[in-house]
Structures are given as C-alpha cells and as structure tokens.
Amino acid sequence: MTNAMLAFHPDLTASQALALLTRGELSAVELTQSYLERIAEHDATVGAFLHVAAEAALATAADIDSRRRAGQSVGQLAGLPVAVKDVLCDSRTRTTCASRMLENFQPPYDSTVVAKLRAADAVLIGRTNMDEFAMGGSTENSAFQITRNPWNLQCIPGGSSGGAAACVAAGMAPLSIGTDTGGSIRQPAGLCGVVGLKPTYGRVSRFGLVAFASSLDQVGPLAHNTSDAALLLETIAGHDPQDATSLDTPVPPYTHTIDQPLTGLRLGIVREHFAEGLHPEVEAAVRGALEVYRSLGATIKEISLPHSKYAVATYYVIAPSEASSNLARYDGVHYGHRADESSLLAELATERKQLAAAGDQEGLDNQDTGLVRMYRRSRAEGFGPEVKRRIMLGAYALSAGYYDAYYLKALKVRRLIRQDFDAAFAEVDLIAGPVTAQPAWGLGEMAGDPLSMYLVDLYTVSANLAGIPGLSLPCGFTQDGLPIGLQLQAPALGEETLLRGARMYEQATSS
Amino acid sequence: MAITRADVEKVSLLARLQLTSAELETMTSELGQIVAYVDQLAEVDTTDVEPMAHAVEVSNVFAADQARASLPREQALANAPRHNQRGYLVPPVLGD
Known part of the structure; x- marks a missing residue:
C-alpha cells in the first residue's frame, strides 16, 4: 500500500x-x-x-x-x-x-x-x-x-x-x-x-x-x-x-x-479550547477561519465554558452507563449471536466435576446456571473489546456503592456544562x-x-x-x-x- | 477508588459477560485508569444542582390510548437463534 x-x-x-x-x-x-x-x-x-x-x-x-x-x-x-x-x-x-x-x-x-x-x-x-x-x-x-x-x-x-x-x-x-x-x-x-x-x-x-x-x-x-x-x-x-x-x-x-x-x-471562541495539547497547524487553521469571519463583519468574542474540562469524564460515565443498560438486550435469546449450547453445557459439567473433586462447596453454589452461562458466553463471543470495556465501565458506575459517586455526580455536572452553554449563548x-x-x-x-x-x-x-x-x-x-x-x-x-x-x-x- | 480484580469479576457477572483470566487482568488495569481519570468529577461542587438525565427535558409525552397491531409472532421469532414457532428456546432452567 x-x-x-x-x-x-x-x-x-x-x-x-x-x-x-x-x-x-x-x-x-x-x-x-x-x-x-x-x-x-x-x-x-x-x-x-x-x-x-x-x-x-x-x-x-x-x-x-x-x-x-x-x-x-x-x-x-x-x-x-x-x-x-x-x-x-x-x-x-x-x-x-x-x-x-x-x-x-x-x-x-x-x-x-x-x-x-x-x-x-x-x-x-x-x-x-x-x-x-x-x-x-x-x-x-x-x-x-x-x-x-x-x-x-x-x-x-x-x-x-x-x-x-x-x-x-x-x-x-x-x-x-x-x-x-x-x-x-x-x-x-x-x-x-x-x-x-x-x-x-x-x-x-x-x-x-x-x-x-x-x-x-x-x-x-x-x-x-x-x-x-x-x-x-x-x-x-x-x-x-x-x-x-x-x-x-x-x-x-x-x-x-x-x-x-x-x-x-x-x-x-472558547478560551479553554486553545489550551495545551492543540496541534499548532490545527490552531493556525482555526484562527485563520476566525479571520475570515472577521473580514465578513463578524465580531469575535472570547468566552469561557468553565466546566468543559470535565466533559470527557462526565461523558465516559453517562455514555457507558446507558450503553450497559441498552446492550443488556443482546442475550442470545431474542436475536443476535448465541454461543453453541452443547459446548457450554459440557463446559459447565466439567467445571462442576472439578469443583466437586476439590470439595469447593462455595464454588459449586456460585456456579453459573446453564442460562446465565449461555448469556455470558454469547455476549463474550459476540462483542469486541471496546464494547466489553464500555459495558463493564457502565455496569461498574451503576453498581451499588458507586452510583452516587459516578452516575449521579455525572448527571449533575452535565447540568453545569449545559448552564455554561446557556450563559455563553446569551x-x-x-x-x-x-x-x-x-x-x-x-x-x-x-x-x-x-x-x-x-x-x-x-x-x-x-x-x-x-x-x-x-x-x-x-x-x-x-x-x-x-x-x-x-x-x-x-x-x-x-x-x-x-x-x-x-x-x-x-x-x-x-x- | 482503586479497582480490584475481584471488583471486575463481580461486575462481569452483573454485566453477563464471561471474561477469560487474561481479559480480567487487562480490564482491571484499563478500568482502573479510566476510573482514576473520571474521579476528577469529585472536585466539582454540585451542591443543590439537580441531576440532568436528558438534554431536552420534555416530560409526560402521552400517546393516544389505542390498540395497535404488534409485530406478528413469525416476524418476532425470525431472528431468534432457537425457537419452536411459538416461543424462544433457552437452555434448561430447572434441575439438572
């Protein structure tokens, strides 16, 4: 190539x-x-x-x-x-x-x-x-x-x-x-x-x-x-x-x-957008575009979106949380990929034998049922690494003990981000x-x-x-x-x- | 809050994902990094701020209370990995 x-x-x-x-x-x-x-x-x-x-x-x-x-x-x-x-x-x-x-x-x-x-x-x-x-x-x-x-x-x-x-x-x-x-x-x-x-x-x-x-x-x-x-x-x-x-x-x-x-x-123009990390050629092109607008009679005013630095963190709590919930529908039952049933049931039987031989009663009690293993295997085979990562991140942010610190907190910061825009557009x-x-x-x-x-x-x-x-x-x-x-x-x-x-x-x- | 491998294992059950030992390892370190980044939200003062679940806060969108045709059974089953023309089939749920 x-x-x-x-x-x-x-x-x-x-x-x-x-x-x-x-x-x-x-x-x-x-x-x-x-x-x-x-x-x-x-x-x-x-x-x-x-x-x-x-x-x-x-x-x-x-x-x-x-x-x-x-x-x-x-x-x-x-x-x-x-x-x-x-x-x-x-x-x-x-x-x-x-x-x-x-x-x-x-x-x-x-x-x-x-x-x-x-x-x-x-x-x-x-x-x-x-x-x-x-x-x-x-x-x-x-x-x-x-x-x-x-x-x-x-x-x-x-x-x-x-x-x-x-x-x-x-x-x-x-x-x-x-x-x-x-x-x-x-x-x-x-x-x-x-x-x-x-x-x-x-x-x-x-x-x-x-x-x-x-x-x-x-x-x-x-x-x-x-x-x-x-x-x-x-x-x-x-x-x-x-x-x-x-x-x-x-x-x-x-x-x-x-x-x-x-x-x-x-x-x-947002002060925070022209901070560290902006590629110099990108900055030059964007500033050039602003000059074009100025030549067309526009006034350019510097504004601040003070919470914009939290936008990525807010987004990567809210979006994965919603994704983990939305993608729960892919269960191998209604539509989409389903793992091979006989092989997963055989896998469970082997695990059961091993746990019994080791006398691991807790392991036996906690073993996946056939249905749960079917869900887990189907999803493991059907989703790629990034989708798995986001489902996991979302499930974590929504799980007991973390909901307030992550999901609810992100929803509050989301409102502050919106209010920044409301103020700017005034x-x-x-x-x-x-x-x-x-x-x-x-x-x-x-x-x-x-x-x-x-x-x-x-x-x-x-x-x-x-x-x-x-x-x-x-x-x-x-x-x-x-x-x-x-x-x-x-x-x-x-x-x-x-x-x-x-x-x-x-x-x-x-x- | 540092994420442990045990946390990741627990979440993988909640999320109905079967992860290999190697995946659990990578996931623990990657989620750890992302969560450490997201932890910066803690520094924002959100006292008396209402959570915002939707960008456009419309509420009480009602539809007329009228019966409508639903998806015919044949079409609802058409994409199912296993079915018997009447319903979806799953692995045995009761007993061994």
Missing part, C-alpha cells in the same frame, strides 16, 4: 445533481451507476462500505426515472444516492452495527430515518462501516474491516461514522447518514475533510436507530458542502410519535435560507473552534490505549451532553495534506443559524 490519495470531489454537488435530474438532463440510473463504478474501483482499498446494494439501488433509480419521465410527482431527493451507517434499521438489508453480535440480523421494520429517505425517493446505495455499536473514534473497532482515510490511506478516517465520512470524501456517495453520540459525525467529517452536522437532540427521530446511549444519540447528515447537508437534514428531521424524545417543532426550510448571510454575527450566536486537537492519526497508533482515545472527544462531547447542534466543516490542511475541521455550535434548535453561518465561511473561501 502506497500513500496514494483517493479523496475525490465529484464535478457535481448533490444539489446540482438534483437540479439536473429534475430538468431531465441526467438520469438517476446514470448518476447511481457513476457512484457504483467509483465504489467498485476504490472501495476494496478504502473499506467504507460493509454492504453495497448495487442491484437494489439501480432498480430504485430506474423506477424513479420512469416516474419522472411519466410526469409523476417524486420525492425531495429523487434519484440521489445516499449511504447509510449500518446502525439504522432497514427491513430490506441486514443491520450489523459492525458487530459479530448482529452479523445476521435482519430488522423486521425500517427506522424512521430510512423510511423518510425512501419516501423522499433517495437511492439507498449501501451500508457504511463504523466502530462496533458506534463505540470508538477511528472505525478500527469494526468487527469486519478497517476503513482508510481517503486523504492518506495509512491514516484512520475517524469514527464512529468513519465509513460515512470516507465514502463522501472518496466520492463514493454524494450524501451519507451518520450518528453522533460524542462526536461520531463531526470528528470523522473533520478528519476526512467533509461537512458533518449533529442536530439538536430530538430534531431527528431515533426510532429504529440501534441504541448506544439514548440520551446522547442523534442522527445527522454528512456531505461535501453545507447546502447538501441542509438538503439531507431537511429530509430526515421532524417530529415522530414513535420516538417519545422527538421534538414537536416545525422543521425550518434550511435549503431556502442557507445562502442568506448572518448580519452582525457574534462568534464566540452573549454570542455561534461558538467556533477546533473539532479535534489533532489531524487524522496513523492506523493502529492509538490501539491499546483506550483513555487517550477517549480524550480525542474533548471538543465534541459537550454538545451531546448539552443537546445542542454542532457542525464540522473543512477549514484547511496540514503541511502533510490532512484535512482540518472547524466546529461551529449553536443553541438548541439553532440548525438554521448554524448552516447559514457555516455557508458564509464556505462561500468566502471557495475558489
């Missing part, structure tokens, strides 16, 4: 392709075919997809073309290929979460996001790779394959939505769907040089999204530019009675307002800063050091804890040619401001 670079910006943005499709100057089949060709040529190297639905995609595209030709009404995305992270249930294809546990899981229903994409006549082109159950920041925790960063094939693409970001960066899909629990859309978008948006908690339905940490998970778009991200967000956002945490608030027409610059924009419209402290790192470089990997989430987890929207957009490159991301954050339900603010920078810097 050479240091070849497969990043590719298609000639057309999704919005431009849609205009051509609408005018009949391009067919959905032609467009889909061109993306499938690029996948066939390069995905063996990049590894962004776990499954490519070539036949189904072409059939959908042909159907849309014929309906369009017949003058029938078509959906908002009619004919545009969309890749979906393999964590959203789709009744027509397996949904694996990149886990052995769900390797053969065929959902009995569609997630609301997938249903909305179908209703919008999107062409579902394939399912993208991710860290197992969305736990990780490099996509190296997938049970099936690694994904490479299209800008440098020796580097990680970020994660957990690594496949979602890499497929867009490599020109293998114009639009893709990711999920973000602690930065899993914004971080890979930043490291792969694409736009990624985590909406306000509750803006997009979580129905049919395989749960990781239910109070933090959100679904959102990844795309080449902000207009395309706005188009995709507009399609998937909205109230869903099937998700009790879904917000019953109208979805603004993001695509209609995105080109309107924000006058008198007040941009906040003074500024958007907060700008880095997405990650450093650009994409080498494959395998952080494996075996879970705590360092967790600390990568420093700038992104606060938005999930506070429930506010955040967006990552490209703002330059390192000397080695790796993309650098700028993060913008807005108050709850401020997606419109967020997109318009991001578009201002994009327009000012596009050649």
Whole structure:
C-alpha cells in the first residue's frame, strides 16, 4: 500500500445533481451507476462500505426515472444516492452495527430515518462501516474491516461514522447518514475533510436507530458542502410519535435560507479550547477561519465554558452507563449471536466435576446456571473489546456503592456544562473552534490505549451532553495534506443559524 | 477508588459477560485508569444542582390510548437463534 490519495470531489454537488435530474438532463440510473463504478474501483482499498446494494439501488433509480419521465410527482431527493451507517434499521438489508453480535440480523421494520429517505425517493446505495455499536473514534473497532482515510490511506478516517465520512470524501456517495453520540459525525467529517452536522437532540427521530446511549444519540447528515447537508437534514428531521424524545417543532426550510448571510454575527471562541495539547497547524487553521469571519463583519468574542474540562469524564460515565443498560438486550435469546449450547453445557459439567473433586462447596453454589452461562458466553463471543470495556465501565458506575459517586455526580455536572452553554449563548450566536486537537492519526497508533482515545472527544462531547447542534466543516490542511475541521455550535434548535453561518465561511473561501 | 480484580469479576457477572483470566487482568488495569481519570468529577461542587438525565427535558409525552397491531409472532421469532414457532428456546432452567 502506497500513500496514494483517493479523496475525490465529484464535478457535481448533490444539489446540482438534483437540479439536473429534475430538468431531465441526467438520469438517476446514470448518476447511481457513476457512484457504483467509483465504489467498485476504490472501495476494496478504502473499506467504507460493509454492504453495497448495487442491484437494489439501480432498480430504485430506474423506477424513479420512469416516474419522472411519466410526469409523476417524486420525492425531495429523487434519484440521489445516499449511504447509510449500518446502525439504522432497514427491513430490506441486514443491520450489523459492525458487530459479530448482529452479523445476521435482519430488522423486521425500517427506522424512521430510512423510511423518510425512501419516501423522499433517495437511492439507498449501501451500508457504511463504523466502530462496533458506534463505540470508538477511528472505525478500527469494526468487527469486519478497517476503513482508510481517503486523504492518506495509512491514516484512520475517524469514527464512529468513519465509513460515512470516507465514502463522501472518496466520492463514493454524494450524501451519507451518520450518528453522533460524542462526536461520531463531526470528528470523522473533520478528519476526512467533509461537512458533518449533529442536530439538536430530538430534531431527528431515533426510532429504529440501534441504541448506544439514548440520551446522547442523534442522527445527522454528512456531505461535501453545507447546502447538501441542509438538503439531507431537511429530509430526515421532524417530529415522530414513535420516538417519545422527538421534538414537536416545525422543521425550518434550511435549503431556502442557507445562502442568506448572518448580519452582525457574534462568534464566540472558547478560551479553554486553545489550551495545551492543540496541534499548532490545527490552531493556525482555526484562527485563520476566525479571520475570515472577521473580514465578513463578524465580531469575535472570547468566552469561557468553565466546566468543559470535565466533559470527557462526565461523558465516559453517562455514555457507558446507558450503553450497559441498552446492550443488556443482546442475550442470545431474542436475536443476535448465541454461543453453541452443547459446548457450554459440557463446559459447565466439567467445571462442576472439578469443583466437586476439590470439595469447593462455595464454588459449586456460585456456579453459573446453564442460562446465565449461555448469556455470558454469547455476549463474550459476540462483542469486541471496546464494547466489553464500555459495558463493564457502565455496569461498574451503576453498581451499588458507586452510583452516587459516578452516575449521579455525572448527571449533575452535565447540568453545569449545559448552564455554561446557556450563559455563553446569551452573549454570542455561534461558538467556533477546533473539532479535534489533532489531524487524522496513523492506523493502529492509538490501539491499546483506550483513555487517550477517549480524550480525542474533548471538543465534541459537550454538545451531546448539552443537546445542542454542532457542525464540522473543512477549514484547511496540514503541511502533510490532512484535512482540518472547524466546529461551529449553536443553541438548541439553532440548525438554521448554524448552516447559514457555516455557508458564509464556505462561500468566502471557495475558489 | 482503586479497582480490584475481584471488583471486575463481580461486575462481569452483573454485566453477563464471561471474561477469560487474561481479559480480567487487562480490564482491571484499563478500568482502573479510566476510573482514576473520571474521579476528577469529585472536585466539582454540585451542591443543590439537580441531576440532568436528558438534554431536552420534555416530560409526560402521552400517546393516544389505542390498540395497535404488534409485530406478528413469525416476524418476532425470525431472528431468534432457537425457537419452536411459538416461543424462544433457552437452555434448561430447572434441575439438572
């Protein structure tokens, strides 16, 4: 493997392709075919997809073309290929979460996001790779394959939505769907040089999204530019009675307002974000972006989020606690992997004999029953190391004697983190800063050091804890040619401001 | 609070995970490091702060009290590793 670079910006943005499709100057089949060709040529190297639905995609595209030709009404995305992270249930294809546990899981229903994409006549082109159950920041925790960063094939693409970001960066899909629990859309978008948006908690339905940490998970778009991200967000956002945490608030027409610059924009920069540990090239690129905003008439104000230094600690109590509870459903009974029964019953019989021979009555009394051993073995075989680590951490934080010190304490600090944001947004419209402290790192470089990997989430987890929207957009490159991301954050339900603010920078810097 | 191997063993039963001796070893040291990091939360003054379980604190979301069709049995069993068309099958629970 050479240091070849497969990043590719298609000639057309999704919005431009849609205009051509609408005018009949391009067919959905032609467009889909061109993306499938690029996948066939390069995905063996990049590894962004776990499954490519070539036949189904072409059939959908042909159907849309014929309906369009017949003058029938078509959906908002009619004919545009969309890749979906393999964590959203789709009744027509397996949904694996990149886990052995769900390797053969065929959902009995569609997630609301997938249903909305179908209703919008999107062409579902394939399912993208991710860290197992969305736990990780490099996509190296997938049970099936690694994904490479299209800008440098020796580097990680970020994660957990690594496949979602890499497929867009490599020109293998114009639009893709990711999920973000602690930065899993914004971080890979930043490291792969694409736009990624985590909406306000509750803006997009979580129905049919395989749960990781239910109070933090959100679904959102990844795309080449902000207009395309706005188009995709507009399609998937909205109230869903099937998700009790879904917000019953109208979805603004993001695509209609995105080109309107924000006058008198007040941009906040967080003092704590520019502390020790920030890579000098990342800092320079972010400060350069701030200068662009200043030249566009924005005022830059330094603010403080005093509790932000506790965000990673808070997150790594709350997210694993919720995960340990959510992942209890994988028991080898209802669906998912189950250990071989005869071998585990034989194992128990052997243990019993040994304990009896040793006269170990306590050991005999405490031995797992057949059912408990079946649970434990099935889960041990089905989950990878990071998922096990988080389940253990969560079960520990929730266990008797530690609940108050960890879980309850973290929930209180979470409120303080939110209050910091409330105070900040009284003074500024958007907060700008880095997405990650450093650009994409080498494959395998952080494996075996879970705590360092967790600390990568420093700038992104606060938005999930506070429930506010955040967006990552490209703002330059390192000397080695790796993309650098700028993060913008807005108050709850401020997606419109967020997109318009991001578009201002994009327009000012596009050649 | 330092984590011991016995703690990890106990939690692995609560979490219904079977860990090998080597996994228990690594897990004890890794969880120890993470918990030591998380311990910094103790220094935050949270007197009179209400815990915040959800980012958007909506409450009492009611649905209409109407019967709806549920997942048909055949579909509910379709992904089960072992079933007998009527229910899920598990290893014997009573006796030997």
